[in-house]
Amino acid sequence: MPVRLDEIVARFGGDLAGDGSTPIEGVGTLEGAGPGQLSFLANPKYRHLLHTTRAVAVILAPDAAADCSCARIVTSQPYLYFARVAAWLRPQPRPSQGIHPSAIVESAIPADVSVGANVWIGPDVVIADGVVVEANCVIGAGCEIGAGSWLYPNVTVYYGCRIGERAIIHAGAVIGSDGFGFARESDGSWVKIPQTGRVVIGNDVEIGANTSIDRGALDDTVIEDGVKLDNQIQVAHNVHIGTHTAIAGCVGIAGSARIGRRCTIGGAAGIQGHLTIADDVNVSTDTLVAKSILRAGTYTGTVPFLEHGEWLRNFARLRHLDAMADKIRALETRLAELEKKS
Amino acid sequence: MPVRLDEIVARFGGDLAGDGSTPIEGVGTLEGAGPGQLSFLANPKYRHLLHTTRAVAVILAPDAAADCSCARIVTSQPYLYFARVAAWLRPQPRPSQGIHPSAIVESAIPADVSVGANVWIGPDVVIADGVVVEANCVIGAGCEIGAGSWLYPNVTVYYGCRIGERAIIHAGAVIGSDGFGFARESDGSWVKIPQTGRVVIGNDVEIGANTSIDRGALDDTVIEDGVKLDNQIQVAHNVHIGTHTAIAGCVGIAGSARIGRRCTIGGAAGIQGHLTIADDVNVSTDTLVAKSILRAGTYTGTVPFLEHGEWLRNFARLRHLDAMADKIRALETRLAELEKKS
Amino acid sequence: MPVRLDEIVARFGGDLAGDGSTPIEGVGTLEGAGPGQLSFLANPKYRHLLHTTRAVAVILAPDAAADCSCARIVTSQPYLYFARVAAWLRPQPRPSQGIHPSAIVESAIPADVSVGANVWIGPDVVIADGVVVEANCVIGAGCEIGAGSWLYPNVTVYYGCRIGERAIIHAGAVIGSDGFGFARESDGSWVKIPQTGRVVIGNDVEIGANTSIDRGALDDTVIEDGVKLDNQIQVAHNVHIGTHTAIAGCVGIAGSARIGRRCTIGGAAGIQGHLTIADDVNVSTDTLVAKSILRAGTYTGTVPFLEHGEWLRNFARLRHLDAMADKIRALETRLAELEKKS
Numbered sequence A, B, C: 001m002p003v004r005l006d007e008i009v010a011r012f013g014g015d016l017a018g019d020g021s022t023p024i025e026g027v028g029t030l031e032g033a034g035p036g037q038l039s040f041l042a043n044p045k046y047r048h049l050l051h052t053t054r055a056v057a058v059i060l061a062p063d064a065a066a067d068c069s070c071a072r073i074v075t076s077q078p079y080l081y082f083a084r085v086a087a088w089l090r091p092q093p094r095p096s097q098g099i100h101p102s103a104i105v106e107s108a109i110p111a112d113v114s115v116g117a118n119v120w121i122g123p124d125v126v127i128a129d130g131v132v133v134e135a136n137c138v139i140g141a142g143c144e145i146g147a148g149s150w151l152y153p154n155v156t157v158y159y160g161c162r163i164g165e166r167a168i169i170h171a172g173a174v175i176g177s178d179g180f181g182f183a184r185e186s187d188g189s190w191v192k193i194p195q196t197g198r199v200v201i202g203n204d205v206e207i208g209a210n211t212s213i214d215r216g217a218l219d220d221t222v223i224e225d226g227v228k229l230d231n232q233i234q235v236a237h238n239v240h241i242g243t244h245t246a247i248a249g250c251v252g253i254a255g256s257a258r259i260g261r262r263c264t265i266g267g268a269a270g271i272q273g274h275l276t277i278a279d280d281v282n283v284s285t286d287t288l289v290a291k292s293i294l295r296a297g298t299y300t301g302t303v304p305f306l307e308h309g310e311w312l313r314n315f316a317r318l319r320h321l322d323a324m325a326d327k328i329r330a331l332e333t334r335l336a337e338l339e340k341k342s
Helices: A005-012 A044-051 A062-067 A078-089 A308-341 B005-012 B044-051 B062-067 B078-089 B308-341 C005-012 C044-051 C062-067 C078-089 C308-341
Strands: A015-017 A037-040 A057-060 A071-074 A174-177 A182-184 A190-192 A199-201 A212-214 A221-223 A281-283 A297-300 B015-017 B037-040 B057-060 B071-074 B174-177 B182-184 B190-192 B199-201 B212-214 B221-223 B281-283 B297-300 C015-017 C037-040 C057-060 C071-074 C174-177 C182-184 C190-192 C199-201 C212-214 C221-223 C281-283 C297-300
Touching (some): A005 A015, A037 A078, A044 A062, A057 A078, A078 B182, A078 B190, A174 A199, A182 C078, A190 C078, A212 A221, A308 B297, B005 B015, B005 B078, B037 B078, B078 C190, B174 B199, B199 B212, B308 C308, C005 C078
Parallel strands (some): A057 A071, A199 A221, B057 B071, B199 B221, B281 B297, C174 C212, C199 C221, C281 C297
Antiparallel strands (some): B015 B071, C182 C190
């Protein structure tokens, strides 16, 4: 059932321009929106699409408002505004409450929890109100899962781990597997160090598909409130990730790394073990953080790509950079000698 | 039951040399083949193995045919020929048809579909003829899966996604998880953008083990016909991958990237978001594509590895490349000055 | 129930200093240990913690023994000693024996095997004594699993694979998926090469969460005894990994690579296909091995990260390294000319 544009403004604020009675049935991109849809302009690069969009209304910043002939909501933060409206217009439909007959649940759980087909929940598990555990998830003995959390299918949570409220954990994620800890014998073989810590996850954390988070060796692996982890991330044992830090896909974080609050880590970046990253640090895509970063800022270590032949010519030189530097120094000495004479 | 070599030639073409009545029981590498096996030579590097192979017949190109004393099939494309013969000689055995009693299937499906143990198939799912869904897969409400597709165990397909005909999806793959989309509050916390698009996958697509493909934010994530994705790949929301593009393992593709047709992307490469890659582009292993590639060709951005001490000496210079360039310029100026005087 | 410190020394050796009757209830880090806990000092960087630890006893090397006022076990290899004691003090609790009623087991298995909820074990599977198969695992037809192996939840083993004794396989791991093998048609489409080899895994191998190991194309993919693989690793078809090699998270190994014995491969490193790595090679984190390594040693190919502005200034030069080398050569020639004249 559509809502009126002015209802949205009454609820979320912003300045309305145009017909407040416009009915809004959903949201869409400027390019993809059809009749009845509300769109938004967050990236100035797409401003020209305001002229051609079929959206009936657009959320945008004051400086772009004049470019739009349809109804609009003017706000200083159009993307954030859009996020709130979209979530309100389209709440995720919840699976029905109760335990599917094929699920095996060895702990007492609240009546409003939804447990899907073929789930196994072990003994001594504490699950709070409103949790959704989708099909084929496995939750080991002694885990705790906070109110309103949602586990998508095929998630594994090992014994003894703790997940806060309103977590969203996507399919294939593994929480609490053993950290990679071994001591080496003199013959080169490895003796496993028992991994007896837990994974402790705060509130409002999202964890992407096929991401894995190892339990601590002795102390815990800790993910603080509001952390967002994308897909295919590896979090090793005893890592600590601070509040509101967001980490893009394919990142690997080695053991005992300590990442600050409100950081952003770009896709496929790597964080080496036993180092510290300060609050408010941005690590660029594909950058290897090989030593601690003690000051807020943006840090990068990526290499440009080139057409293959050009790459061959230029990057082969990397093996001889030291020799190049020596040659420059030698030239400087010889030139100074000549300059003295002349 | 063996086939005769001349039956193979009758079916797949090529020129037969040697005894056409040779019985062929299977295929093998030049090194590993035993009696009764047919082998192939595709890479000239292995040509010397023709002298020692125990294969009873070999598929090879005209220029290598003279090196082989056993029976042979001569063709301009030995690897392609081998692929066809191998698939014909060894069709994958299909699990028995019907629904395993432990599976929970909430939609009507054709009689010739095979559904394994502990599978959950939600409501409003459309599954075409001959599909195989192996044990512990989860297929969400409203999905469509085309004829002849095969899902290996523990695959998760989120609600509303669409998979074409003859797909092969390996264990642990996740299709349709939420894209990583958040707007930021002024305090650094994140507001989730509902991810309401789908994943739409064409015909003849293969998806590797533990690969994840996120659903679109508003519009769909699209994988066109014939695309081959290896293991451990991350495909973010609203990515578009063109027909017959093949992507090796551990690649990460960020949101809204648009990859052309017939591209090849090497292992562990990264594709940044909101960029375009033209048709027929080859991206080398481990290369980060940080801007659009508008022309067909091969592009590379990898760094050579060195013995550790040599690496230390050379790569420390990367921090001073700009200073080195300045020194060269200063030398040029001073030298020109001297040359004028002399 | 606690053990006495002198019981530990009687069992594992080392020199006891202090009160041998000290009761030990568990192990902990120097920082995290509480009363009743035994700790260890392996990394000299943490030596100052000896003064503040609340551990009742510490395992340490002779040179650090004097810094510790509590009871201590002095040994030349404190980390290895700790590994052995920790495993002895805290054996992993085994799930109860027998087959969960919800599991589907189509092969005969020993009475002391533990099979969890919703597991599927296919026909012709050989499982040895004491194996643990946790909830929602899938083991395909014809597999063999050696005595004492432990599969955590949601592991998939494809048909025909072989796993040795005492393996530990973490959740979400996939063993035996098809290798990524295709021959290309002239129109750019791909013909699948049937992957008919197996994965053969030796004894005492550990495989991390969400790691995938492809079956061989024709011959097998082989993981020798004692190999340790961390999380999120990709092992392609026909790879061979030698005894006691340890590989950190997010590594990708391309097809037919052959890695020697007792190697260590750092996180997110890449190994290209069809190459050889000798025994006792250490590959650094994030290093791409693009050609064979024939001698033991440490090899590195990573790039330093910089503050973003500094990175821009320096790394843009990578595109012009060849030109820089040319300029140096030109300067040398001109300078030699001048020197001759002067």
